[in-house]
Amino acid sequence: xxxxxxxxxxxxxxxxxxxxxxxxxxxxxxxxxxxxxxxxxxxxxxxxxxxxxxxxxxxxxxxxxxxxxxxxxxxxxxxxxxxxxxxxxxxxxxxxxxxxxxxxxxxxxxxxxxxxxxxxxxxxxxxxxxxxxxxxxxxxxxxxxxxxxxxxxxxxxxxxxxxxxxxxxxxxxxxxxxxxxxxxxxxxxxxxxxxxxxxxxxxxxxxxxxxxxxxxxxxxxxxxxxxxxxxxxxxxxxxxxxxxxxxxxxxxxxxxxxxxxxxxxxxxxxxxxxxxxxxxxxxxxxxxxxxxxxxxxxxxxxxxxxxxxxxxxxxxxxxxxxxxxxxxxxxxxxxxxxxxxxxxxxxxxxxxxxxxxxxxxxxxxxxxxxxxxxxxxxxxxxxxxxxxxxxxxxxxxxxxxxxxxxxxxxxxxxxxxxxxxxxxxxxxxxxxxxxxxxxxxxxxxxxxxxxxxxxxxxxxx
Ligand code: FAD
Numbered sequence: 075x076x077x078x079x080x081x082x083x084x085x086x087x088x089x090x091x092x093x094x095x096x097x098x099x100x101x102x103x104x105x106x107x108x109x110x111x112x113x114x115x116x117x118x119x120x121x122x123x124x125x126x127x128x129x130x131x132x133x134x135x136x137x138x139x140x141x142x143x144x145x146x147x148x149x150x151x152x153x154x155x156x157x158x159x160x161x162x163x164x165x166x167x168x169x170x171x172x173x174x175x176x177x178x179x180x181x182x183x184x185x186x187x188x189x190x191x192x193x194x195x196x197x198x199x200x201x202x203x204x205x206x207x208x209x210x211x212x213x214x215x216x217x218x219x220x221x222x223x224x225x226x227x228x229x230x231x232x233x234x235x236x237x238x239x240x241x242x243x244x245x246x247x248x249x250x251x252x253x254x255x256x257x258x259x260x261x262x263x264x265x266x267x268x269x270x271x272x273x274x275x276x277x278x279x280x281x282x283x284x285x286x287x288x289x290x291x292x293x294x295x296x297x298x299x300x301x302x303x304x305x306x307x308x309x310x311x312x313x314x315x316x317x318x319x320x321x322x323x324x325x326x327x328x329x330x331x332x333x334x335x336x337x338x339x340x341x342x343x344x345x346x347x348x349x350x351x352x353x354x355x356x357x358x359x360x361x362x363x364x365x366x367x368x369x370x371x372x373x374x375x376x377x378x379x380x381x382x383x384x385x386x387x388x389x390x391x392x393x394x395x396x397x398x399x400x401x402x403x404x405x406x407x408x409x410x411x412x413x414x415x416x417x418x419x420x421x422x423x424x425x426x427x428x429x430x431x432x433x434x435x436x437x438x439x440x441x442x443x444x445x446x447x448x449x450x451x452x453x454x455x456x457x458x459x460x461x462x463x464x465x466x467x468x469x470x471x472x473x474x475x476x477x478x479x480x481x482x483x484x485x486x487x488x489x490x491x492x493x494x495x496x497x498x499x500x501x502x503x504x505x506x507x508x509x510x511x512x513x514x515x516x517x518x519x520x521x522x523x524x525x526x527x528x529x530x531x532x533x534x535x
Contacts, residue, residue, distance in 0.1 A: 104131020106376030187343030353380025438487020
């Protein structure tokens, strides 16, 4: 049997092989949904997973993978040529995962109170994982509607020709990554941002240095500016002095954030009230709160719960939830739940990276956050320009800030920008999961010459 044969069509039966009813339903086959399906199926559950689009979700089809293919292509033309191949290869890998005999993939939209299998499952108390992801948040800017020049990240990735002038509204992760890559491809890039600094989740010192570096390379930033109108070929904005200015652009990217995708799920049928930002409220075990009219245990993982909109966060939450479901009791609601899974207790340590040039990455709180919370901490710094490998690579731009409890105590977090900073931050994440101190880090031998010595230098400073 090949993969395609296992994909049911809307007319095909909804039950697993042999007509057995599923004992787990999943809505959405992105990194959260397909990982949950894989793990549950391997542990013997019969899983039915609904997917209204392509398996792999945002991450594989229009998110992490296509953007990183762009980041790692020399030209726009090379990126356009490579992207479909990379996506196709990975998508067939996910189809392979979902071809497990315990998994039935139903390629259609699922909605509570409408989709027969969902209605039946809720009635029977079968657990359901909602993993429907997120979508672009469009701001109500004058002139935006039906303007073909305005695109979101998915639209930008499907352009056949390189924009001459690209204007990006929003200097968050998506805006900054596209600014970096399209500038490298040869577009004239302007970024307009409402806030004082880019990348609000990153330490403001690091974010500012990264922005200044990108400015030095030729990207124009208008900070503390609000876009007022989009008209023929230009974007009108108000600067911090209240004066109107405009930027010419043949393509305008809306990169003002993403919102959880719940429209069409008909959550109202179960009496679920969303948070104001549109996310599904969950408790610490990712079980949906306020779902009293459901006999099923409902879980919401990944972008749709609005916690951390990152592919690896969605996958980690999937692992934890499957473990809870396999445990089969309410014991996970107790504070002792961490005995179930070391992963559950590690979910507060979620590293993140921004694949600009140079890249930026972080784990744990920023210095801004530590100050705002009034916490006692130490900050140790190290620079790329003082590292032998960075000099040899000609990658001397970068700063790492390591935060710990006072007196070389437990590591609290680390924020950095510079070549391969994501790899260094991954090391810090491991140390944080192990509860390591700066003192212990100092005792750990690092290969010479490597960029990871930057972390050691910070610890020793
Ligand atoms: P998704 O991947 O969005 O999957 C949800 C799936 O549910 C979709 O396939 C959708 O079709 C399906 N669905 C929705 N509603 C229904 C329904 N009613 N019935 C059936 N199916 C339904 N994250 C990173 O960690 N690293 C990165 O480098 C990175 N880069 C990104 C770049 C861009 C441009 C974007 C947009 C995102 C990026 N992300 C990145 C974020 C990452 O893509 C998401 O965090 C991740 O995909 C979330 O996984 P998920 O399983 O929650 O949802």
